[in-house]
Amino acid sequence: MSLSFAEENYLKAIYLLSKNGTETVSTNAISEMLQTRPASVSDMIRKLSNKGVILYQKYQGVSISEEGKIMALRVIRKHRLWEVFLVEKLKFNWDEVHEVAEQLEHIRSPLLIRRLDEFLGFPKYDPHGEPIPDEAGIIQEKKSIMLSEVAEMIQGIVCAVNDSNPLFLKYLDRMGIYIGAGVRVVEKIDFDGSMVVLIDNKQKVSISREVCENLWLSI
Amino acid sequence: MSLSFAEENYLKAIYLLSKNGTETVSTNAISEMLQTRPASVSDMIRKLSNKGVILYQKYQGVSISEEGKIMALRVIRKHRLWEVFLVEKLKFNWDEVHEVAEQLEHIRSPLLIRRLDEFLGFPKYDPHGEPIPDEAGIIQEKKSIMLSEVAEMIQGIVCAVNDSNPLFLKYLDRMGIYIGAGVRVVEKIDFDGSMVVLIDNKQKVSISREVCENLWLSI
């Protein structure tokens, strides 16, 4: 059994929204992530459910099946390996890879992905710090904490960022924030959730709640 | 204006069948190359004609327009660059690349293809000896002659092969024939068009007309 591009995109979205398959996912959440209409999501949900890759009861949201999880992880593995390729080998900036990887993740060839993995030296994380599942679908999840949850005076290392928004990534570039950067929380502004942070013990910058919620630190 | 995967496949087929746009192409020829029904070809021809990438009069076959030629060459460029990547970087055998390249050729990203070209060192030929069009669509056509046209006692270097059939390429591997191999025609059997040839001044082997018509030599 094999999935079309569209089916793969939906399944991946469902997997990511379900936090590794632990939570149930709503139609609207999927519709927003994929920029399609809820009606289209309902259609696709029925299809994926018939194929057995998700579990579904009308009006009760969907969860991902064991088989679906495996297939979603295969797509995610491909997406992230291609991102590594683009950055490491083709000198793409981290904000330029998402859209291309969104296409490349659908290329069908087990040999290709095995060889690509080997060629890249079996990377464990993509350019945004996201873990790359291995062939068996096993993920090396890093213990990390959202910057917005970090207390004042505590410091850590940026270990992952939200990769889907190029504008966000360009903004981080401008701020001098990258995977591996040291960040110390200098001041938390309760009023709007923004923070003043010290980056690499050099620049002191103010960043919004929005940004804090898309940066993960390892402490 | 942009073309779908299917449209790109048709346009490429038409370009290749038209020998660089010089000849007119029949519906049946396209249908056979793409393994679709003639009725489907008629449908697609109308679409491509409306888009201005081919020239078409009912029942009179199609020819490719200047714009169509440019777009076909872009797809061919991508196909062949990816083939080089797969062989040179990912250690694919030359008989394993065609199907994957058939998918990769449709990835849309001008930056990707420019960087890939650079990463590969601006190759001029693909693993089957086919020329790779440059960004402007200009092809370095090698002067070559079909082995079946070569006279007895004449020798040459294998410079290109038909890439679309993995079985054919595996057969060449077994025979010790590769791009760059020296071939001398020892004997031509008029009766069935087969030949006895000497490869790299070592093995003497007999090959069929079929094979001779898919091997090009530079003399």
Added chain:
DNA sequence: ATTAATTTTTAGACTTACCTAAAAACCATT
């Protein structure tokens, strides 16, 4: 010049993946 064979096109249908508009179910209040 007819007739026969072949090629090409049209007609009508199916699947996938999307959409809008409307109905149905769910949920959160009062």
Added chain:
DNA sequence: AATGGTTTTTAGGTAAGTCTAAAAATTAAT
């Protein structure tokens, strides 16, 4: 328990890309 708002589903429709069967045009053969 009834109401109103939100979420989700259904109904019906479109476009792309394919198909089979049948009609039309072209080409080849008598």
